[in-house]
Amino acid sequence: MYISITKQHLTETFSQSSADYVAYLEKENEGKEPELQEHFFDQNNDRIAPEQVVKEIDKNTAKLKKREPKFYSLTINPSRRELRHINNDPKLLKQYVREVMKDYAASFYREKLVSVDSIKYYAKLEYERTFKGYDKQIKENQVYKAKIVKLENDIRMVLKGELKGNVKTLKKQIKKLSAQIPHRLNGKVITQGMKKPGLQTHIHIIVSRKDVTNKYSLSPGSKYKESEAVLNGQVVKRGFKRDYFIERAEKKFDATFNYNRNYVESYAAYKAFIQDPKFYFAHLLGLPTNERSAAFKMMGSAGLPVPKINIPTNKVEAALKVIKQFKKAVDIAKSSSSIGI
Numbered sequence: 109m110y111i112s113i114t115k116q117h118l119t120e121t122f123s124q125s126s127a128d129y130v131a132y133l134e135k136e137n138e139g140k141e142p143e144l145q146e147h148f149f150d151q152n153n154d155r156i157a158p159e160q161v162v163k164e165i166d167k168n169t170a171k172l173k174k175r176e177p178k179f180y181s182l183t184i185n186p187s188r189r190e191l192r193h194i195n196n197d198p199k200l201l202k203q204y205v206r207e208v209m210k211d212y213a214a215s216f217y218r219e220k221l222v223s224v225d226s227i228k229y230y231a232k233l234e235y236e237r238t239f240k241g242y243d244k245q246i247k248e249n250q251v252y253k254a255k256i257v258k259l260e261n262d263i264r265m266v267l268k269g270e271l272k273g274n275v276k277t278l279k280k281q282i283k284k285l286s287a288q289i290p291h292r293l294n295g296k297v298i299t300q301g302m303k304k305p306g307l308q309t310h311i312h313i314i315v316s317r318k319d320v321t322n323k324y325s326l327s328p329g330s331k332y333k334e335s336e337a338v339l340n341g342q343v344v345k346r347g348f349k350r351d352y353f354i355e356r357a358e359k360k361f362d363a364t365f366n367y368n369r370n371y372v373e374s375y376a377a378y379k380a381f382i383q384d385p386k387f388y389f390a391h392l393l394g395l396p397t398n399e400r401s402a403a404f405k406m407m408g409s410a411g412l413p414v415p416k417i418n419i420p421t422n423k424v425e426a427a428l429k430v431i432k433q434f435k436k437a438v439d440i441a442k443s444s445s446s447i448g449i
Contacts, residue, residue: 109358109373110185113328113350115177126165126179126314130158133232133312146198148230151206161230161314168228168316170323180328182229182313184208184357187373189406191307194365198233198309204364205231205311208357212315215353216326217334217345227326228316237308238301245291245298252289256282328353351379371395372403 123129137145148156169178184205194200209224209231216222239246259282265271266278291298293305319326327348334347354375362369371377371392381388392403 109187109190109361109375111354111357112181112183112185114181114183115179115329124166124174124178125162127162129179129181129314130162130165133234133314134158136234136236146233146235148232149202149205150230151209151224151227154202156230164228165230165314165316168318168320168322170318172317172325176317177327177329178317180315180317182212182315182328184311184313186309186361188307189373190361190367191309193367196307196309200365201233201309201311202231204361205313207360207364209313211353211356211360212328215328215349215356217347217349219345222319222326226319226321226324228318228320229313231311231313233309233311235309237304237310239298239304241300246300249289249291249298252285256285259285351375370399370403370406372406 133148147154148158148161150156165179172178186201206224209227209229213222213224213227241247259278262271262273263275263278266273266275289297293302296302315328317325317327328350329348333351334345334349358369358375361367377388377391380391392400395403
């Protein structure tokens, strides 16, 4: 499970309307019959028109300046293993989102507990992902494609007499490079915009910066995680407990769907890996045999480098090179929100 929280930018300021973002979330509905389209939903409604979403978000921005975000985007990205566990059931995912948003509201550090009824949000399921420029497959294929483009340009220059060379030889080099392009899908070279295979279901949530009364700011992007400050002589609580929110969301999935989470899938493991890779790796190697084998299998299926099982736990230093490779792979997978473990 990977959950991201981002604010929507437009050049040097923030977007003054949610219209473009809502339109972007409607992309999977293009060309589909009405009964096959996916609709926005909130805590109590299953079918909300995109025009209504834009209207509600855009009018809920009282006293916000141009350089302040008007809304935030949450993305909930279940892993393929999690999706398989619930049979990729959209009803169960909607149920889960509604539970997660209760924890989202409760994660604001305030004098009075914030309830989900104070949050103005709209969510939407998406079932597809496409390859982007930052994906490993695109980057590695691009190395070969760039060489091919250069050779094609050389051929044109040779034919014009601007460069000496053998066209036949250059074409052979192009053919060889084309055959060496490493990443393909169903025999076709993977390119940007191509749909990713397998289960890719995820949920986008657009959340207003202001509460439903349009009076109070509820910013999950606050630099204050959980703190208190003196304002007009009074102590006020402020901030958003991001770790609490993500941990609660993970536990909610496990409890709701009776999911047995492996260590490498946990948020605790991710934090340990970022803060203390040696501890993470030692813990990983110290797992019971069955759980450790399952962990390595999941890492392998996600395209991450898998350390040798016979590395002793007291020789963690020898595995640091693998750890660095693993971290790089995890960061790439996280940035594309397509990590499969």
